[in-house]
Amino acid sequence: MPVVYKIKHIYIYKHLWKKMGCAEELSEFKHNTVIGCHLCNKSVCGISSLLYSTVFIRKIRPFLAEHSLLNKLIRSNLVNTTNQVEVLQRDPTSPLYSVKSFEELRLKPQLLQGVYAMGFNRPSKIQETALPMMLAEPPQNLIAQSQSGTGKTAAFVLAMLSHVDPENKWPQCLCVSPTYELALQTGKVIEQMGKFYPEVQLVYAIRGNKLERGTKLQEQVVIGTPGTVLDWCQKLKFIDPRKIKVFVLDEADVMIATQGHQDQSIRIQRMLPKTCQMLLFSATFEDTVWNFAKRIVPDPNIIKLKREEETLDTIKQYYVICNSKEEKFQALCNIYGAITIAQAMIFCHTRKTAGWLAGELSREGHQVALLSGEMQVEQRAAVIERFRDGKEKVLVTTNVCARGIDVEQVSVVINFDLPVDKDGNPDNETYLHRIGRTGRFGKRGLAINMVDSRFSMNILDRIQEHFSKFIKTKQMNVLD
Numbered sequence: 001m002p003v004v005y006k007i008k009h010i011y012i013y014k015h016l017w018k019k020m021g022c023a024e025e026l027s028e029f030k031h032n033t034v035i036g037c038h039l040c041n042k043s044v045c046g047i048s049s050l051l052y053s054t055v056f057i058r059k060i061r062p063f064l065a066e067h068s069l070l071n072k073l074i075r076s077n078l079v080n081t082t083n084q085v086e087v088l089q090r091d092p093t094s095p096l097y098s099v100k101s102f103e104e105l106r107l108k109p110q111l112l113q114g115v116y117a118m119g120f121n122r123p124s125k126i127q128e129t130a131l132p133m134m135l136a137e138p139p140q141n142l143i144a145q146s147q148s149g150t151g152k153t154a155a156f157v158l159a160m161l162s163h164v165d166p167e168n169k170w171p172q173c174l175c176v177s178p179t180y181e182l183a184l185q186t187g188k189v190i191e192q193m194g195k196f197y198p199e200v201q202l203v204y205a206i207r208g209n210k211l212e213r214g215t216k217l218q219e220q221v222v223i224g225t226p227g228t229v230l231d232w233c234q235k236l237k238f239i240d241p242r243k244i245k246v247f248v249l250d251e252a253d254v255m256i257a258t259q260g261h262q263d264q265s266i267r268i269q270r271m272l273p274k275t276c277q278m279l280l281f282s283a284t285f286e287d288t289v290w291n292f293a294k295r296i297v298p299d300p301n302i303i304k305l306k307r308e309e310e311t312l313d314t315i316k317q318y319y320v321i322c323n324s325k326e327e328k329f330q331a332l333c334n335i336y337g338a339i340t341i342a343q344a345m346i347f348c349h350t351r352k353t354a355g356w357l358a359g360e361l362s363r364e365g366h367q368v369a370l371l372s373g374e375m376q377v378e379q380r381a382a383v384i385e386r387f388r389d390g391k392e393k394v395l396v397t398t399n400v401c402a403r404g405i406d407v408e409q410v411s412v413v414i415n416f417d418l419p420v421d422k423d424g425n426p427d428n429e430t431y432l433h434r435i436g437r438t439g440r441f442g443k444r445g446l447a448i449n450m451v452d453s454r455f456s457m458n459i460l461d462r463i464q465e466h467f468s469k470f471i472k473t474k475q476m477n478v479l480d
């Protein structure tokens with residue numbers, strides 16, 4: 001029997017360590033997660049800390065591939081961060097902090113089962129604070145803000161499922177999402193959370209889901225995009241809006257950034273009964289979002305963050321200086337090995353740059369996915385699905401998927417171009433949404449901003465000022 005080191009439930013065999021050609025002392029990797037292959041009883045080491053593991057990972061990559069362990073390696077990142085989440089949940093300053101358990105939130109047993117099956121141990125701050133308000137009798141309206149990836153979706157999904165009367169076979173909860181992809185994603189959470197509550201059914205009011213004229217929906221929960229939901233309520237009459245008990249507006253900031261969505265949402269809201277509970281969630285609350293929120297949610301409870309609380313400390317932010325687009329590309333190639341240990345998203349300002357970058361990376365032999373606005377929504381959803389499954393490690397995109405998309409393995413976000421609005425001013429909300437694709441629910445994340453001109457440096461300075469957050473500079477080779 002070889003000597004086995006046990007580090008946090010996972011094993012490493014000493015003889016294999018040497019065989020893999022690892023000259024480094026084991027102690028150097030003390031804090032790392034180590035994984036073993038259960039199938040062939042061999043083992044290999046995986047490292048959770050992204051940055052100082054690159055060389056090591058390169059060395060063991062062939063071994064991992066041989067034993068189909070690449071996916072487990074990514075999982076090992078998650079194993080370690082479970083501890084991180086638990087630590088954060090005990091820190092009163094963290095958005096994941098909670099004093100209550102899910103039991104204390106008085107959820108239905110079927111939902112409690114669903115929550116635990118999803119691997120949630122404790123609620124986050126937003127879940128702990130918002131759920132009692134949302135579940136109170138009589139129902140209360142709520143406008144709520146919480147940082148990206150802190151469990152807002154899970155919070156309102158639990159509220160909706162708690163309010164459904166499964167005996168009544170008609171739509172009772174209506175959730176409006178700003179995009180097709182987000183509607184699908186939230187729908188998945190509803191399906192997972194409601195897994196042990198099969199009497200409650202869900203239907204998607206999204207483009208492509210064509211129902212026969214005269215259909216009267218029996219599903220109790222409807223999730224969709226504003227245009228289709230409006231049609232289903234008004235023109236096609238699949239939904240009787242007067243019977244809706246809970247109305248959720250998710251990602252309100254994204255909603256109002258999209259032409260026509262604000263108007264459609266208000267028209268839907270006007271058809272709902274006065275007694276309907278209105279819930280509005282957003283990660284950012286600029287004045288425009290506030291005005292919209294107050295118009296749509298009468299007499300609300302409000303949960304709001306201070307500006308300096310909006311960014312998450314678990315996401316480390318840096319910037320690197322390059323002199324041109326080509327230099328940015330070269331810099332990206334240099335750290336490619338590091339960013340593909342887990343998954344990365346690269347944001348560009350235009351479809352043209354995104355297309356160019358994805359093409360260049362592919363020419364260099366890197367396997368990347370491209371997601372941009374001109375693609376059909378179904379095509380976009382398929383790209384996201386492949387990325388979520390880890391089939392591609394790098395997703396090059398524009399703002400089209402900056403917001404709301406939840407892929408937990410994303411550990412690096414790169415702003416190939418900094419986000420600016422149409423007047424050339426910093427787009428702070430988009431910045432927050434983009435970097436929020438990493439650091440999901442307490443996981444560590446890295447955001448790298450590529451600065452290639454005085455103009456972009458000025459944008460970055462203004463972003464730092466806005467969030468009162470100092471962003472450090474780094475040399476690209478140091479990042480590697």
Ligand SMILES: Nc1ncnc2c1ncn2[C@@H]1O[C@H](COP(=O)(O)OP(=O)(O)OP(=O)(O)O)[C@@H](O)[C@H]1O
Binds near residue numbers: 152153283
């Ligand atoms: N209590 C919990 N315990 C563990 N994981 C959780 C918990 N609540 C949510 N999560 C997980 O955290 C991740 C982020 O949650 P969610 O998508 O609900 O965040 P969000 O605040 O809606 O994010 P965004 O602002 O980007 O839309 C998801 O993968 C979700 O499964």
